[in-house]
Amino acid sequence: MPAHHALVLNLHQPPGNLEHLLADQTWEAKEILFALDRMPRSLWGQEDLARVHLSLSGTLLETLSSPDFQARVYGIVDCGKLLWFLQNQQIFDILGTGYYHPVLPLIPAADRPEHLRRWQGIARHLFWRAHFSGFWPPEMGFSMELIPLLRRFGYRYVLVDSEHVEPLVPMSWQELRYRPHIARYGDEEIIVVVRDRELSDAQESGMDPGWFVHEIAERTRWCDFPPLVTTATDGENGGWFRNVTDGANYWSAFYRPLLDMIRAGKANLRPSFIHAYLDTYGAHGEVQVATGAWNTGWHHGKGFTQWTGSQTQRDVIARYGKVSERLHAWLDVSPAARDADTRDADDSKRLDDAQWHLLRAETSCNLFWGEAWCDRAASDLDVAEQVLDQLDAEEHRL
Structure with missing residues (x-):
């Protein structure tokens, strides 16, 4: 056949x-x-x-x-x-x-x-x-x-x-x-x-x-x-x-x-x-x-070593989690809380901007080349955190 x-x-x-x-x-x-x-x-x-x-x-x-x-x-x-x-x-x-x-x-x-x-x-x-x-x-x-x-x-x-x-x-x-x-x-x-x-x-x-x-x-x-x-x-x-x-x-x-x-x-x-x-x-x-990826060059795909091999790469991945948790604390509110929310359209736009920078920071290429592109992820994460810092400060003043 x-x-x-x-x-x-x-x-x-x-x-x-x-x-x-x-x-x-x-x-x-x-x-x-x-x-x-x-x-x-x-x-x-x-x-x-x-x-x-x-x-x-x-x-x-x-x-x-x-x-x-x-x-x-x-x-x-x-x-x-x-x-x-x-x-x-x-x-x-x-x-x-x-x-x-x-x-x-x-x-x-x-x-x-x-x-x-x-x-x-x-x-x-x-x-x-x-x-x-x-x-x-x-x-x-x-x-x-x-x-x-x-x-x-x-x-x-x-x-x-x-x-x-x-x-x-x-x-x-x-x-x-x-x-x-x-x-x-x-x-x-x-x-x-x-x-x-x-x-x-x-x-x-x-x-x-x-x-x-x-x-x-x-x-x-x-x-x-x-x-x-x-x-x-x-x-x-x-x-x-x-x-x-x-x-x-x-x-x-x-x-x-x-x-x-x-x-x-x-x-x-x-x-x-x-x-x-x-x-x-x-x-x-x-x-x-089993959890893993495909083979790329010297990387066999097990353990995601290509993207997690150095402390700097692991630090970036840890920041993904921290920024994401903060962002979703704002995004994942209940319908009742959302109805009572006093945030204006500008706040929603800023949250969209923070989410966009977080998602872009998670591009695989930012970690693929060892530490060479980790700064790209860090830059996007910095922007996302700045937005969240502003929102947290405004919320605290209210």
């Missing part, structure tokens, strides 16, 4: 990063924009076979949809057309994620819903749809306690890394990796789709389509079920995706030749959308998923 291949690409740029690169490192900004624009252009006319899952962070969508940014890059990439092309549901399936791309298990639970809510707000507007079936946890940072939250926002399945999946019923190695499963937390359950870490590493660094077909055939040889092989990487980082030379990047050197092999009957492989696979074959077996 054919193996089903689910291709997943994560696309994220931190707040203001593309604008900064455009001013100071113009060629790098162009490489990123070309890599984004290359996706739909490479797949025109491939609707019969091409199937790509995309996770686009809220900050990236915010930049691409900004009229000012669109005007700056017009002549390099037409961002309006790019967003329009990504609405092609025959080729692209958009996955939900967090707006500011936080490592969700590392931020306060009270802040997580707003990241998901804000992302759905901008994505529904730009992609003209109300429902998103799958969820991409930023940095694949997942913990079981996220399940009720994801279900509350309507997600059917979540992607997790193969390193962290543990069976609760007997399963073969092939079943564990190449079948969707059920994970439960309390009374809630969700389907988990397992990313093959080794094949994803190959996808990130560059691979030959013939090797890929052979490797999948060997890995799924003993499957007595239709296997779902999921590969997931960044889609605009690294030379393999950024290379502008035709025949030397992911789309022209690998993906389109792979589609040609399938059409010619030389590959027993079927590019598939995850939701379509689930509709046909469902999920089997219960698993639990």
